Amino acid sequence: MNIEQIKEVVVRHAMAARGAALKLGQLPGDARNAVLIAMAEALVKEKDDILFYNEIDVQAAKDAKLPAALIDRLALDEKRIQDMARGLREVVSLPDPVGEIIADWTPPVGVHIDKIRVPLGVIAMIYESRPNVTVDAAGLCLKAGNAIILRGGSEAINSNRALVKIISRAAYGAGLPQGAIQFIETTDRAAVAELVKLDTLVDIVIPRGSSEMIRSIRENATVPVLAHGKGLCHTYIDKAADVRMAVKIAFNAKCQRPGVCNAMETLLVHKDIARTVLPELNKLYRQAGCEVRGDEEVRSIISDVKIASEADWSTEYLDKILSIKTVASLDEAILHINRHGSGHSEAIVTNDETAARRFLMEVDAAAVFHNASTRLHDGGVFGFGSEIGISTQKLHARGTMGVKELTTTKYVIYGHGEIRE
Amino acid sequence: MNIEQIKEVVVRHAMAARGAALKLGQLPGDARNAVLIAMAEALVKEKDDILFYNEIDVQAAKDAKLPAALIDRLALDEKRIQDMARGLREVVSLPDPVGEIIADWTPPVGVHIDKIRVPLGVIAMIYESRPNVTVDAAGLCLKAGNAIILRGGSEAINSNRALVKIISRAAYGAGLPQGAIQFIETTDRAAVAELVKLDTLVDIVIPRGSSEMIRSIRENATVPVLAHGKGLCHTYIDKAADVRMAVKIAFNAKCQRPGVCNAMETLLVHKDIARTVLPELNKLYRQAGCEVRGDEEVRSIISDVKIASEADWSTEYLDKILSIKTVASLDEAILHINRHGSGHSEAIVTNDETAARRFLMEVDAAAVFHNASTRLHDGGVFGFGSEIGISTQKLHARGTMGVKELTTTKYVIYGHGEIRE
Numbered sequence: 152m153n154i155e156q157i158k159e160v161v162v163r164h165a166m167a168a169r170g171a172a173l174k175l176g177q178l179p180g181d182a183r184n185a186v187l188i189a190m191a192e193a194l195v196k197e198k199d200d201i202l203f204y205n206e207i208d209v210q211a212a213k214d215a216k217l218p219a220a221l222i223d224r225l226a227l228d229e230k231r232i233q234d235m236a237r238g239l240r241e242v243v244s245l246p247d248p249v250g251e252i253i254a255d256w257t258p259p260v261g262v263h264i265d266k267i268r269v270p271l272g273v274i275a276m277i278y279e280s281r282p283n284v285t286v287d288a289a290g291l292c293l294k295a296g297n298a299i300i301l302r303g304g305s306e307a308i309n310s311n312r313a314l315v316k317i318i319s320r321a322a323y324g325a326g327l328p329q330g331a332i333q334f335i336e337t338t339d340r341a342a343v344a345e346l347v348k349l350d351t352l353v354d355i356v357i358p359r360g361s362s363e364m365i366r367s368i369r370e371n372a373t374v375p376v377l378a379h380g381k382g383l384c385h386t387y388i389d390k391a392a393d394v395r396m397a398v399k400i401a402f403n404a405k406c407q408r409p410g411v412c413n414a415m416e417t418l419l420v421h422k423d424i425a426r427t428v429l430p431e432l433n434k435l436y437r438q439a440g441c442e443v444r445g446d447e448e449v450r451s452i453i454s455d456v457k458i459a460s461e462a463d464w465s466t467e468y469l470d471k472i473l474s475i476k477t478v479a480s481l482d483e484a485i486l487h488i489n490r491h492g493s494g495h496s497e498a499i500v501t502n503d504e505t506a507a508r509r510f511l512m513e514v515d516a517a518a519v520f521h522n523a524s525t526r527l528h529d530g531g532v533f534g535f536g537s538e539i540g541i542s543t544q545k546l547h548a549r550g551t552m553g554v555k556e557l558t559t560t561k562y563v564i565y566g567h568g569e570i571r572e
Numbered sequence: 573m574n575i576e577q578i579k580e581v582v583v584r585h586a587m588a589a590r591g592a593a594l595k596l597g598q599l600p601g602d603a604r605n606a607v608l609i610a611m612a613e614a615l616v617k618e619k620d621d622i623l624f625y626n627e628i629d630v631q632a633a634k635d636a637k638l639p640a641a642l643i644d645r646l647a648l649d650e651k652r653i654q655d656m657a658r659g660l661r662e663v664v665s666l667p668d669p670v671g672e673i674i675a676d677w678t679p680p681v682g683v684h685i686d687k688i689r690v691p692l693g694v695i696a697m698i699y700e701s702r703p704n705v706t707v708d709a710a711g712l713c714l715k716a717g718n719a720i721i722l723r724g725g726s727e728a729i730n731s732n733r734a735l736v737k738i739i740s741r742a743a744y745g746a747g748l749p750q751g752a753i754q755f756i757e758t759t760d761r762a763a764v765a766e767l768v769k770l771d772t773l774v775d776i777v778i779p780r781g782s783s784e785m786i787r788s789i790r791e792n793a794t795v796p797v798l799a800h801g802k803g804l805c806h807t808y809i810d811k812a813a814d815v816r817m818a819v820k821i822a823f824n825a826k827c828q829r830p831g832v833c834n835a836m837e838t839l840l841v842h843k844d845i846a847r848t849v850l851p852e853l854n855k856l857y858r859q860a861g862c863e864v865r866g867d868e869e870v871r872s873i874i875s876d877v878k879i880a881s882e883a884d885w886s887t888e889y890l891d892k893i894l895s896i897k898t899v900a901s902l903d904e905a906i907l908h909i910n911r912h913g914s915g916h917s918e919a920i921v922t923n924d925e926t927a928a929r930r931f932l933m934e935v936d937a938a939a940v941f942h943n944a945s946t947r948l949h950d951g952g953v954f955g956f957g958s959e960i961g962i963s964t965q966k967l968h969a970r971g972t973m974g975v976k977e978l979t980t981t982k983y984v985i986y987g988h989g990e991i992r993e
Contacts, residue, residue, distance in 0.1 A: 177933075256955065258953060258954055258955040259955070260948060260953050262941075262944050262948060264954060271966055272966070354966055355966070355967060375965065375966070375967045377967065393989070396989040399989060399991060400989065400991060403991035403992055404991075407991070407992045407993075408992070511984050512598075516982070517982065517983065518982070518983040518984075518985060519982065519983070519984055519985070520683075520985045520987060521984075521985065521986050521987060522986070522987040522988055522989055522990075523683050523985055523986075523987025523988075523989070523990040523991070524987075524990065524991040524992055526991065526992035527681060527683060527985065527987075527990060527991075527992055528983070528985075529992075532679060532681050532992070533679055533685060533983075534677065534679040534680070544796065545692055545693070545775055545776070545796070545980040546776060546796045546798065546967060546968040546980070547967040547968040549980050549981050549982065550981070550982070550983045551983075559966040559967070559970050560970050560971070561937070561938065561939070561940065561970065561971070562938065562939040562940070562949070562954075562971045562972075563932050563939075563940055563942075564939060564940065564941045564942065564944055564948065564949075565942050565943070565944075566941060566942060566943040566944025566945075566948075567943055567944075568814070568817040568820060568821065568943055568944070569943075569944040569945065569948060570820060570821060570824035570825075570828070570944070570945040570947065570948075571824055571828045571829070571945055571947035571948055571950075571953070572828075
C-alpha cells in the first residue's frame with residue numbers, strides 16, 4: 152500500500168470507531184457487561200485457535216532470534232488465555248464508571264451541580280508484542296463506553312488477528328454497536344503516524360512499548376497522548392530491614408518476570424546490611440541465571456560480579472541483568488532514585504517506620520512500596536481486572552490505569568432560571 | 573536581551589521554582605493557608621498602589637485603542653481587588669488537597685493501598701490581559717503545594733509587577749519557601765518559547781489566552797499543556813421554555829460580561845417559540861448596545877438585524893455581538909452545538925424534562941446547563957474560591973479547574989513482605 156492508501160484505511164477505521172462511539176455512549180452498563188462476558192466465553196471456547204496462531208508468531212520470533220524477554224511477552228499458553236478471560240470477568244464485576252456522580256453540590260447561587268463521569272469517546276491503542284493487551288485494552292475501553300482502535304506489534308500480528316476476530320464476533324453478537332472494535336492490520340509504521348494525527352476523530356492515543364516508540368508518537372501526535380511509561384524501578388534494602396523479607400522481595404522484584412516494566416533494574420543496599428544480604432541474594436540470582444553488576448563495595452562482598460558502569464544506573468534492562476549499589480544513608484537512596492528512576496515503582500524494605508514514611512513521601516514516583524515487591528504494581532493485582540498500561544506522567548493518570556482512567560468528566564448543572572449577577 | 577540572555581533568565585526562574593517546590597511539598601496545609609491569608613491582607617492594604625499601576629496599563633490600552641472587551645478584562649477597581657482577596661480567603665477555607673486519600677483498599681494479595689493526592693510540582697502560568705489571574709493562579713497553585721512561574725501579558729505588565737511584589741512580600745513573610753513565586757518580567761515572546769521546553773524543571777504549563785497563543789504553545793511545548801479553552805457557547809431556547817426565564821437567561825448569557833469565555837456567542841431558538849421570545853430579546857440587546865445577526869427566519873421576525881453568515885456560527889466574538897439561529901427540533905440544536913461549539917458551556921431553557929435530559933447527555937461539552945446561564949460556569953460561582961482556567965480538553969481536567977486539578981496522585985502500598993507469585 153502507498154501512503155495515500157494507508158491514510159485512507161486509517162481514516163476509515165477511525166470514522167467507523169467515531170460513529171460507534173456515539174451509540175456506545177448511550178448503551179447501558181448491563182449491555183456493555185454482556186458484551187464483555189461474551190468475549191470472555193469466546194476466548195476460552197476458541198483457545199486452540201488462539202494457541203495455533205500464537206505459535207506461528209512465537210516460532211517466527213525464535214527464528215528471528217528475538218530476545219528471550221520479548222518471546223516471553225509474546226507467548227500465550229492456556230493459563231494466559233484463562234487469565235485474559237478472567238480479567239474480562241473481573242472488569243465486568245467492577246462498578247459501571249459511566250454516569251457515576253463523582254461529586255454533587257449546591258453552591259450559593261442556587262443551581263445544583265453534578266460532576267459526572269463520561270466516556271472519552273474513541274481510544275487508539277498502539278502496542279508491541281504482548282497479545283493479551285489486545286483483549287485487556289478492548290475490555291477496559293468498552294467497559295468505560297469507548298470505541299477502540301487497536302494497533303499491535305508486527306511480531307504478534309497472527310495472534311492479534313485471531314484474538315480480534317474471536318472477541319469482535321462475540322461482542323457484536325452480544326449487541327455491541329458495529330464498528331466499536333477496530334483493528335489496523337497493516338504493520339506499516341506509516342499507519343501509526345497517520346492515526347495519531349486524526350484529532351477530530353480520535354480522543355486519545357495510548358502508546359505502550361519502547362521509549363523510542365513513545366517518543367516518536369509524542370512528537371508526531373496531535374491527538375492527546377496517555378503513555379505507558381518505561382520502568383526503571385529500584386528496591387532499597389534499608390539497614391533496618393528484615394533480612395529474610397528483603398531477600399524474598401529483592402529476588403521476586405528482579406526474577407519473577409524480568410521482561411516487564413515493574414521489574415527491578417537496580418538494587419540499593421545500605422552498607423550496614425550489605426554483608427548480611429548480598430551473599431545469599433547473589434546465590435539466588437546466580438541460580439536463576441541473572442547477571443549481577445555491582446559497585447566497588449558490592450564487589451568487595453560478592454567478588455564474582457562485574458563492575459557496574461555509570462550507564463548501568465540509567466538502564467532499563469528488561470532482562471535477567473541487575474545492577475547493585477551500596478548507599479550510606481536513606482537520603483542517598485532517595486536522591487539516587489529521584490535522579491535515576493523513571494517515576495514508575497519504587498520500594499523500600501525496612502522495619503523502621505520513620506525511614507519508610509520518609510521514603511514513601513519523598514520518592515517521586517507513581518507507586519511507592521513499603522515491604523513489598525514492585526512487581527505488584529499491576530491493575531490485576533490492584534483489583535482493576537486488568538490494566539490499559541502504567542503511566543509515569545503526572546497529568547490525567549499516574550500509575551496503573553484501569554477503567555476510570557479511560558473516562559473524562561462533565562459538569563451537569565440544574566437550574567431554575569439562575570443567572571450571573 | 574538577546575536569546576541566550578532570555579534563556580538564562582527563564583532557566584534561573586525555573587530552577588528557583590523547582591528548588592522551592594521540594595520544600596513546599598513538605599509544608600503543612602496550615603502553613604500554606606497562612607501564606608494565602610497574608611497575601612489577601614496585603615492586597616486590601618495596598619489597593620491604592622495596585623490601582624495606581626493598573627491605571628497606567630488601562631491608559632496605555634486606551635491610547636493604543638485596544639478593544640473595549642480587552643480593556644474591561646484589564647481594568648481593576650476596588651471591588652475587583654476585594655474579589656481577589658475574597659477568592660484567596662475562599663481557597664483557604666477549602667479542604668487541603670495534599671495528602672488526601674482519594675481511595676484505599678486491600679486487594680486479595682494482602683497489601684494495603686492508599687491512592688493519595690500530591691502536588692504536581694512546578695506550574696508555569698502563561699496568560700494575557702486579566703491581572704486577577706496573577707493572584708488567582710498563585711493562590712490556587714500554592715494551596716495545592718506547587719511552586720508557580722507567572723508570565724502575564726505585556727498590556728498588564730505594570731499591574732502584574734505590582735501584584736506580584738505585594739503578594740510575594742506577604743507570602744515570604746508568612747513562611748513561604750523562597751522562590752515559590754516566580755514572575756517573568758520580560759515581555760519578549762521568546763521567553764515563553766524557552767519556558768515551555770524546560771520539561772525537566774517544569775511539570776505543567778497552563779496557557780490562558782487567545783486560540784493562537786494556545787496553539788503556538790501546544791506546538792512548541794515539551795512540558796505537558798493544560799489549556800484554558802476557547803468558549804464558543806450556545807443557549808438553546810426550546811419550544812417548551814418558560815418565556816420570561818428564557819429571556820432573562822439569554823440576555824444574561826450574552827450581556828452580563830461579553831468579553832469572557834463563558835459568554836454566549838450563538839442563540840438557538842426553536843421556531844415554534846421564536847415569535848414569542850425574539851422581539852423582546854431584541855429590544856433588550858439593542859438597549860445594551862449589542863449587535864444582533866440572524867438567519868432568514870430570525871429576520872422575518874425581527875427585521876432590523878443583519879444577516880448572519882456561515883462564519884458567524886463558528887466565531888467567538890468576545891464582544892457585544894450575537895448570532896441567532898432558528899432550529900426546527902431539539903436534534904437540530906444538539907447537532908449544531910456539537911458541530912460548532914468549542915465544548916465549553918452549553919445551555920438549554922425548557923420545561924420539558926425529557927428534552928432537557930437528552931440535551932444534557934448528548935451535548936458533548938465540559939459543562940451543560942438546564943435553565944441557567946452559561947455565565948455561571950466559573951470556579952468562584954461553583955464554590956472553588958477562584959479558578960486557574962476552564963479546560964475544554966478531555967484529559968486530566970475538563971471545565972473549571974480549581975485546586976484539585978493542580979494535583980496528581982500517587983499509589984502508596986503498605987506490605988508485610990508480599991511478592992508476585
